[in-house]
Amino acid sequence: MNRRLRVEQLHKTFVLHNQQGAELPVLRNATFHVDGGECVVLDGQSGSGKSTLLRSLYGNYQPNGGHIWIQHQQQWIDLASAPARTIIAMRRDTIGWVSQFLRVIPRVPTLEIVMQPLLARGVERQACEARASQLLSRLNVPQRLWSLAPSTFSGGEQQRVNIARGFIADSPLLLLDEPTASLDSRNSAAVVTLIEEARERGAAIVGIFHDKAVRERVADRLYTLQPVTAGAES
Numbered sequence: 001m002n003r004r005l006r007v008e009q010l011h012k013t014f015v016l017h018n019q020q021g022a023e024l025p026v027l028r029n030a031t032f033h034v035d036g037g038e039c040v041v042l043d044g045q046s047g048s049g050k051s052t053l054l055r056s057l058y059g060n061y062q063p064n065g066g067h068i069w070i071q072h073q074q075q076w077i078d079l080a081s082a083p084a085r086t087i088i089a090m091r092r093d094t095i096g097w098v099s100q101f102l103r104v105i106p107r108v109p110t111l112e113i114v115m116q117p118l119l120a121r122g123v124e125r126q127a128c129e130a131r132a133s134q135l136l137s138r139l140n141v142p143q144r145l146w147s148l149a150p151s152t153f154s155g156g157e158q159q160r161v162n163i164a165r166g167f168i169a170d171s172p173l174l175l176l177d178e179p180t181a182s183l184d185s186r187n188s189a190a191v192v193t194l195i196e197e198a199r200e201r202g203a204a205i206v207g208i209f210h211d212k213a214v215r216e217r218v219a220d221r222l223y224t225l226q227p228v229t230a231g232a233e234s
């Protein structure tokens with residue numbers, strides 16, 4: 001067994017400071033694990049907390065309780081209580097992330113955006129460029145766009161740049177937030193192939209996929225979230 005992620009009894013309540021401090025409980029006792037070579041898909045109705053859970057696994061949200069144990073450099077680290085510098089190191093070396101939308105940095109060319117995670121790991125520039133070019137080609141991003149900043153790209157083009165960036169570093173743990181949401185069937189199929197390859201090389205994958213066909217193709221298991229009701233709060 002090659003366990004990579006253990007989520008234990010995770011709690012998250014949002015506090016809406018601009019609305020009289022109203023409290024919105026979203027995660028209660030979320031508990032699951034993911035092994036290397038496995039893709040676990042987060043499931044549950046709209047508003048059940050799938051994105052909140054995925055973002056918590058990347059350290060974007062601070063949970064109110066519970067643990068997010070991640071194998072990082074042969075050690076188990078609890079991301080839920082890790083200091084910021086450890087989270088940065090985990091993101092650099094262990095956790096790959098594909099969000100729904102590309103955070104466009106003005107004036108930075110596409111090729112540079114895609115190869116940045118690999119450069120950050122100290123890989124030689126030429127090798128980074130080669131890998132970024134290969135991924136952009138596989139995702140059908142035309143070469144004429146590679147030297148341009150993606151701020152003017154279409155939604156689907158931006159998403160494919162985002163995916164290339166997320167897959168470039170062969171991260172041991174991959175978090176995918178609807179990576180195929182704005183893609184046509186051809187590009188969706190290219191992403192599914194990337195996911196299958198990542199799984200074959202032993203990556204542990206957690207994802208949200210609203211597209212049923214994609215979900216059925218990539219999911220080894222589902223983790224189903226139940227919406228937290230007032231009566232279920234503890």
Ligand SMILES: Nc1ncnc2c1ncn2[C@@H]1O[C@H](COP(=O)(O)OP(=O)(O)OP(=O)(O)O)[C@@H](O)[C@H]1O
Binds near residue numbers: 024049052
């Ligand atoms: N930053 C935030 N601040 C306050 N409330 C939030 C925040 N993010 C999410 N929520 C609330 O948490 C609940 C769960 O939202 P979340 O986006 O995690 O659900 P989801 O299962 O991913 O939904 P969908 O399938 O519709 O994308 C929602 O009621 C939402 O309003």
